[in-house]
Amino acid sequence: xxxxxxxxxxxxxxxxxxxxxxxxxxxxxxxxxxxxxxxxxxxxxxxxxxxxxxxxxxxxxxxxxxxxxxxxxxxxxxxxxxxxxxxxxxxxxxxxxxxxxxxxxxxxxxxxxxxxxxxxxxxxxxxxxxxxxxxxxxxxxxxxxxxxxxxxxxxxxxxxxxxxxxxxxxxxxxxxxxxxxxxxxxxxxxxxxxxxxxxxxxxx
Amino acid sequence: xxxxxxxxxxxxxxxxxxxxxxxxxxxxxxxxxxxxxxxxxxxxxxxxxxxxxxxxxxxxxxxxxxxxxxxxxxxxxxxxxxxxxxxxxxxxxxxxxxxxxxxxxxxxxxxxxxxxxxxxxxxxxxxxxxxxxxxxxxxxxxxxxxxxxxxxxxxxxxxxxxxxxxxxxxxxxxxxxxxxxxxxxxxxxxxxxxxxxxxxxxxxxxxxxxxxxxxxxxxxxxxxxxxxxxxxxxxxxxxxxxxxxxxxxxxxxxxxxxxxxxxxxxxxxxxxxxxxxxxxxxxxxxxxxxxxxxxxxxxxxxxxxxxxxxxxxxxxxxxxxxxxxxxxxxxxxxxxxxxx
Numbered sequence: 020x021x022x023x024x025x026x027x028x029x030x031x032x033x034x035x036x037x038x039x040x041x042x043x044x045x046x047x048x049x050x051x052x053x054x055x056x057x058x059x060x061x062x063x064x065x066x067x068x069x070x071x072x073x074x075x076x077x078x079x080x081x082x083x084x085x086x087x088x089x090x091x092x093x094x095x096x097x098x099x100x101x102x103x104x105x106x107x108x109x110x111x112x113x114x115x116x117x118x119x120x121x122x123x124x125x126x127x128x129x130x131x132x133x134x135x136x137x138x139x140x141x142x143x144x145x146x147x148x149x150x151x152x153x154x155x156x157x158x159x160x161x162x163x164x165x166x167x168x169x170x171x172x173x174x175x176x177x178x179x180x181x182x183x184x185x186x187x188x189x190x191x192x193x194x195x196x197x198x199x200x201x202x203x204x205x206x207x208x209x210x211x212x213x214x215x216x217x218x219x220x221x222x223x
Numbered sequence: 224x225x226x227x228x229x230x231x232x233x234x235x236x237x238x239x240x241x242x243x244x245x246x247x248x249x250x251x252x253x254x255x256x257x258x259x260x261x262x263x264x265x266x267x268x269x270x271x272x273x274x275x276x277x278x279x280x281x282x283x284x285x286x287x288x289x290x291x292x293x294x295x296x297x298x299x300x301x302x303x304x305x306x307x308x309x310x311x312x313x314x315x316x317x318x319x320x321x322x323x324x325x326x327x328x329x330x331x332x333x334x335x336x337x338x339x340x341x342x343x344x345x346x347x348x349x350x351x352x353x354x355x356x357x358x359x360x361x362x363x364x365x366x367x368x369x370x371x372x373x374x375x376x377x378x379x380x381x382x383x384x385x386x387x388x389x390x391x392x393x394x395x396x397x398x399x400x401x402x403x404x405x406x407x408x409x410x411x412x413x414x415x416x417x418x419x420x421x422x423x424x425x426x427x428x429x430x431x432x433x434x435x436x437x438x439x440x441x442x443x444x445x446x447x448x449x450x451x452x453x454x455x456x457x458x459x460x461x462x463x464x465x466x467x468x469x470x471x472x473x474x475x476x477x478x479x480x481x482x483x484x485x486x487x488x489x490x491x492x493x494x495x496x497x498x499x500x501x502x503x504x505x506x507x508x509x510x511x512x513x514x515x516x517x518x519x520x521x522x523x524x525x526x527x528x529x530x531x532x533x534x535x536x537x538x539x540x541x542x543x544x545x546x547x548x549x550x551x552x553x554x555x556x557x558x559x560x561x562x563x
Contacts, residue, residue, distance in 0.1 A: 054265075055265065055394050055395075058265035059265065059269075059398065061269045121258070122254065124261055124262065125258055126257055126260065126385055126388035126389040126391075126392045126395060127388035127391050129261075130392065201393075201394055201395075201397050201398065202397065
C-alpha cells in the first residue's frame with residue numbers, strides 16, 4: 020500500500036463523507052435495535068451511552084469489512100483491480116437509507132421497517148458496484164453476493180471467538196454478566212414481597 | 224371559464240408546496256410521538272423516570288391463601304378495561320356507566336373492577352401526566368365542549384391507539400402488558416379477590432382495551448391459577464400468545480364497527496389466508512368464539528352502548544350487548560365455580 024492509497028482512503032472516508040454516512044447509519048441502527056435490548060436489561064444511562072458508542076464502532080468496522088469483501092470478490096470474478104477507496108465512496112451511499120433505522124422503534128409497524136430498509140440498501144449497493152466497475156447487473160449481483168457469502172464464511176469460522184468477544188464487550192460496557200432477551204424476562208410476582216413487580220425488578 | 228380554471232390551477236400550484244410541507248410535518252410529528260410513547264415505556268421499565276405508581280401489597284389478608292369458608296362466599300369478578308377514547312380510569316361516558324350497571328344488574332354477586340386505566344403503565348390519568356397533563360386537560364375540555372376544536376379530541380384516540388400498538392408489539396409488549404397486569408392484579412386484590420381461591424375472572428376489554436385485556440390475561444392466569452376468560456367488545460385484538468394460556472376468548476363485534484374491522488386488517492394472523500396462525504387455530508379449536516351482536520357501530524350513537532337505538536326485537540343496542548356479556552360472565556362463573 021503506497022501513500023497515495025492512504026491519501027485516497029482518507030479523502031473518501033472523511034472529506035467525501037463516507038465515514039459520516041456509515042456512522043449515522045450505525046447510530047440510527049443502534050437507537051432502533053440495540054437501545055431496546057439495553058433498556059429491557061435496565062442499563063444505566065452512562066453505560067447505555069458507552070454501549071451505543073461501541074456498537075457504532077463495530078457497525079462501521081462491519082460495513083468496511085463488507086465493502087472490502089465485495090472488493091475482493093469482484094477482483095476474483097471480474098479480474099479487475101478497481102481502487103478500494105472508490106468502491107467505499109460509492110457503496111457507502113447504500114447506507115443512506117439506513118439513516119432511518121431508528122424508525123424501527125415505532126410500535127408494531129416498526130418491526131417491518133428494518134427488512135425494508137436493508138432491502139433498499141442492498142439494491143443501492145448493487146447499483147453502486149455496477150457503476151464503479153462498469154459491469155452488468157448480474158455481474159454486480161455476483162460480486163455483491165460473493166462478498167456477502169465470504170463474510171458469512173469468515174463469521175462462521177470466527178463465531179466462537181466472536182461470541183466470546185461480544186459477551187466480553189457486553190459485560191464491560193453494561194456491567195451485567197447476562198443479556199436477557201425480552202421474551203425471557205422473568206415476569207412473575209412474588210407474594211412474599213410488598214411490591215408485585217419486584218420479582219421482575221430483581222433481574223437488575 | 225377557462226380563465227377561471229387557469230386561476231384555480233395557479234392557486235393550487237401556489238399552495239401545493241405548503242400543503243405538502245404541512246402533511247410532511249404532521250407525518251413527522253406522528254412518527255416522533257409514536258417513538259416517544261414506546262421509549263417512555265422502556266424508560267419507565269429501566270428506572271430512568273420516577274416511579275409514582277401506587278401499588279397495593281400482595282401481602283396481608285387479601286394475598287393469603289383462601290380458606291374453605293372464604294371460597295364458599297366467593298363472588299364473581301369482572302375486570303373492565305375501557306376503550307381508546309378515555310383519559311383515565313375514572314372517566315366514563317354516559318353510555319358506559321349505564322352499560323356496566325346493566326351487566327351488574329344481571330349477574331348476582333358480580334364485582335366489576337374498573338379502576339385500571341389500560342393506556343398507562345402507572346395507572347396515571349392523562350391529565351395527571353407531569354409534562355403533558357395541561358395539554359390533555361385542554362384537549363379533553365375542547366372535546367367535551369363540542370365546539371369548533373372538538374376534532375382535537377382525536378389526539379386522545381391516536382395516543383391510546385399507539386399504546387395499543389405497544390401492547391401488540393413483541394419487543395415492548397411483554398414489559399407493557401406485565402406492568403398493566405400488575406395494576407389489574409392489585410385492583411383485584413383490593414376489591415377482595417383472594418389468591419388461591421380459584422375464583423374465575425373475566426376480563427372485558429372494549430376497543431383497544433380488548434388487546435390489552437388479552438395480552439395481560441396470560442400473566443393473570445399464571446398468577447391467579449384460576450380460570451380466566453377474555454371478552455373483547457369491538458376489540459382491536461392481535462393473536463397474542465396469551466391465547467394459549469387463557470380458558471376462552473369471546474370476540475364480539477357489530478357489523479358497522481369500522482375500528483374492529485381495522486383490527487382484522489392490520490393483524491396478519493387474523494387473515495383467513497393464514498389457517499395455521501394462532502388466532503385461526505384457536506377459532507377452529509373452539510377457544511376463540513367470534514360472535515356478531517348486530518348492526519352496532521364502534522362508539523357514540525348506534526354503538527354497542529347506545530340505549531336509544533333499537534333492534535328489530537325491541538331491545539336496545541345497549542341492553543342486547545349487556546345481556547350477551549352478562550350471559551357469558553355468568554355462564555363462565557357457573558362452569559368454573561370453586562369447590563368448597
